[in-house]
Amino acid sequence: MRRNILNSLLFLVLIFLTMACKTKKKIVVAPPVTNAAPVDTKKVETLKLLEEKDISYTTLSLKGKARLDINGNANNVNMNIRIRKDEGIWVSIGGPVGIELGRALITPDSIKVLNKWQSVYLAKPFSYVHRFTNPQVSYKLLQAILSGNTFPEFMSQDADLAYKNGVWEITGKQAQLVYLLLFNTLFKVSEYQLNDLNAAKALKVVYGDYQNMNGTLFPTAIRINSMAGTQKIALNIDFSKVESNLPVDFPFNVPGKYEVIN
Template sequence: MSRSIWNRWIWIAAISAGLLACKTKKAVVAVPKSDSTTTVNSRKSENLALLKKNNLSFNTLSLRGKASLNINGNSNNVSMNIRMKKDEMIWMSITAIAGIEVARVLITPDSIKVRNNFQSVYLKKPFNYVHAYTNKQVSFKLLQSVFSGNTIDDFMVEQSELEQLNGVWELKGQQQDLAYRVLFNTLLKVSENNLNDVKSGKALKVVYGDYQKVIDELFPSSMQISSMAGIKQVGINLDFSKIERNVPLDFPFSVPNKYEVIN
């Protein structure tokens, strides 16, 4: 792979992963069969509360696994280490198959930092820099919800349409230019997120695999993330091998003096 192609891959992979691991060793939780005959509560507020009640609660979250990345048709396999401190930061380390860390990312509600170890360069931007790859309504909390498999607060509102189809819930609506559609499984956990900004040609789709228990709460064993921004297309298949909740974590992010800061 040429240096220029590799460099481009690092930036896109790091930023897309922010926007947006071996097979799991833990037993997955069986999804009950849908029952379309079940009586549905007619109160939307209560149904929204029921779905939100099943969110994963955490102060810290650590995810490790392998990822297959497809960027505009070019595929690469890497290892990813993702750490989160609720409402404060999302930290990522991306490692090539050879065991060499190629990039490190730190995202906060205010900023995004990417350290490209391959070319010894460093990027620091305000959080809204990610809007070049996503809709402008994508926030830090939305990313946090995506990576934790939780519902997205901005969508869990009375203005959204919520109905049960064939025994499973579907939530949909539109906020400004962003149209959204969320599907739930019969565990009342998110099975699919679809965000679409037709005006800007940007779309994000996240599909969650089987759920497993992590200290008596449910977390997806895998995620498939598809992002499109104009002609740029990124696909990330994450398969988690280790998931830890509420454990002590550090979020190391330093930049050697020799690294060049780029705009």
């Protein structure tokens, strides 16, 4: 029972995978699609244009509320997310009354989960996440999705680039992972679709409107639907606070009384 609850918490941390932020700043809405033909540019130039719309940061600090539905069991939770680019992702998950339920720390090499509700702890190599996701899912892919950025390995010359219905889309395949990136008229990623048909694993991430953050556009809403075997997750996030390029720490202490889950 404890293992199931811990795995659900871990899966939550992995599948929040991207986020939304909602502040008092003015919302930037993508212009409607028109029938105008795209600018006649080379593939490499278009890929560069799309990548240039990514946000640039060293750290992110995000706070907000989320509605999580795991296999039909829905709960409202609070999330506090901190990211040091290419170093680590720290997550704190709390209940509606402010009680912290657990923490997670994900690095390129490892993942640690502290379940305060049941006093249990898990420490595994990063490859442990592949129990719930495709083996091609890396730390940097999680980081890209969380920041609403493109993923460099999907933006290669080997990918298929097409202009359809007034917007750009990129499709490709890495081993068993089939991916689709849709862009809006702001040239920002509007949707990620990742599918591993052989393993019955799929993830769909849809970004909402945007806000201007230090001259770049950051998503204000996210809708996530994930499936891994028989486990299905729907996650809606609205963030109340977003800060970038400020010092962040990753507090993660394991009390001696906690049981280690193997």
